[in-house]
Every structure is written in structure tokens, then in C-alpha cells.
Amino acid sequence: MGQTEPAEALRQTAHDRVYRELRARLIGGRMAPGRSVTLRGLAAELGVSPMPVREAVGRLVAERALEMKANRRVSVPEMTPRDIAELVFAREALEPEAARRALAGIDRKAVARLRRTDDELEQHLQLGNVEGYVAANHAFHFTIYRACGSAVLVPLIESLWLRIGPFMRVVYGRIGTNWVVDHHEAAIRAIEGGDAEALALAIRDDIREGMGLMTGGSLQADAPETGQGEAALTRGGL
Structure with a gap:
């Protein structure tokens, strides 16, 4: 034994x-x-x-x-167009609420960490570093969400990011990062001001900014692979 x-x-x-x-x-x-x-x-x-x-x-x-x-x-x-729509719905339902509940658990050290992460994210945007941007974006959001201390909401949100991550990477790889509007500064200001509703709104707007692009194009699962192993992106399907 x-x-x-x-x-x-x-x-x-x-x-x-x-x-x-x-x-x-x-x-x-x-x-x-x-x-x-x-x-x-x-x-x-x-x-x-x-x-x-x-x-x-x-x-x-x-x-x-x-x-x-x-x-x-x-x-x-x-993923079908319906799958994408349901993921958008689920993210908008869960993530702003997690952020709203997280506000009380975000201390000064966490705010400083959010600012450092957002600075890194900005650098990746300027350099067009897609992989770095995706990693920093995830770190920013989950620094907030985990502060809510929920053993239900956080795993559910993680499961959504698991499903959407590969497809968002394709989108960023195709069109770059110059189009991205950063709502993170609004989120940080809301945290510093103790405004839970403004924080939830900033998170919702950030979700819509990113997911909105996916609803304007389609991902062809049967497309030939590129050198990066990404599926092709065409306009008008999603």
C-alpha cells in the first residue's frame, strides 16, 4: 500500500x-x-x-x-452562430455580476496589479503582440473576478473563456489588435471610486467590444491550416 x-x-x-x-x-x-x-x-x-x-x-x-x-x-x-450568441449572453450575465460582487474584495495591492497588467496589455497592443495581449487580458479580468470569492461564478466564467479563447485568438490573429478599445481604465476608475455599477458596466462594454467582432465574421472549421495552425476567418457568417 x-x-x-x-x-x-x-x-x-x-x-x-x-x-x-x-x-x-x-x-x-x-x-x-x-x-x-x-x-x-x-x-x-x-x-x-x-x-x-x-x-x-x-x-x-x-x-x-x-x-x-x-x-x-x-x-x-x-461553434455555430447560435453557440457564439449563447456565449455572449452567458458572459454578459455572469461577468459583470462577478465584477460587481468583487468590488469589496479588491484592495490596493490588487488595484496596483490591475494597473501593471493593463500597462502590459497596452504595450502588447502597440506591438501587435496577440499572444501577449490575450494573456494580459485574461489576467486582468480574473484578478477582478476571483476577488468575488465565488466558488460558483468563477468556475462558470472560466468554462466560458475555455470555449471562446481559441476563436478570439483567431480573430486577433486575422485583424490585429489596433481595433481594440480598452475599457480597462474605466474599470479601474470604477474600482477606485467604489462604484460597483460602473465597474459592471465597464466589464459589460469590454465583453461587447471583443465579442462583437466575432458576430461579424465566421470561422471556417474546415478551412486549410495556416502556418500558425489557425482556421480561416471570413466575413458575414456570424
Whole structure:
């Protein structure tokens, strides 16, 4: 018994690490729509055995962030216009409310962290660094949301970002970051002013700014892959 417990603990540690890494890749758009991978390929890339990859992928399939095809290859699920509309609705319902509830839990250190993150985000915008922008944007939002202390709202919001991340990465990769309107400064001002409603409004506007672009184009899941492994974006479908 004593010999099997450490082995089981190591297996769980590897599984958790792989799960966190795959989640980060999805949220950051590093697993692109239209590109499938094998479990063995992922295992080799992550430097682990196939078992923790299979377990982590199984969890993400259950969360509908990934799908397992008949040929045992793994990919980001396709999204229809209705899927996009429902994700917009869910984000607008949950994220402003989480921000509203978070206000009381955001201290001066958190505000300073938000400002640093927003400064980084601005630098990425100016440089056209899509991956850096996506990472900083996620860090900014979840610094706020996690301050609400909800064991229900935050995981639900994370699940939405898991599903939308790969597609937003495609959008940013196609049109760049120059179009982005930064509502984060309004959010910080609302926090500093203790105005929960203004904070919720800033978050809602930020969601609409980003998601609005997706409702103006369509992502072709069957399009040929580019050098970055991203699906093609055409206008007028979503």
C-alpha cells in the first residue's frame, strides 16, 4: 500500500499539471480551431506519458472545451452562430455580476496589479503582440473576478473563456489588435471610486467590444491550416 500511494500521487500531479497547461493553451488560443492533435503527440510535447494527457483531455471533453474525434484525435469543437450568441449572453450575465460582487474584495495591492497588467496589455497592443495581449487580458479580468470569492461564478466564467479563447485568438490573429478599445481604465476608475455599477458596466462594454467582432465574421472549421495552425476567418457568417 505504501508503495502505490506515492505512484498515485505522482500520477495525479502529472494529470493536474497537464490539465492546467491545456486549459492555459485553450484560454490563450494556443490550441487553434481547425487543427487536431493526437494524445501521443500532446504527451510527447508536454514530456509526460499518455495516461495523464488522456485523463486531462477527458475532463476538458466533459467541459466541452475539447472534443475527441472518431479517429482518436483531439480538437477544439466547432461553434455555430447560435453557440457564439449563447456565449455572449452567458458572459454578459455572469461577468459583470462577478465584477460587481468583487468590488469589496479588491484592495490596493490588487488595484496596483490591475494597473501593471493593463500597462502590459497596452504595450502588447502597440506591438501587435496577440499572444501577449490575450494573456494580459485574461489576467486582468480574473484578478477582478476571483476577488468575488465565488466558488460558483468563477468556475462558470472560466468554462466560458475555455470555449471562446481559441476563436478570439483567431480573430486577433486575422485583424490585429489596433481595433481594440480598452475599457480597462474605466474599470479601474470604477474600482477606485467604489462604484460597483460602473465597474459592471465597464466589464459589460469590454465583453461587447471583443465579442462583437466575432458576430461579424465566421470561422471556417474546415478551412486549410495556416502556418500558425489557425482556421480561416471570413466575413458575414456570424
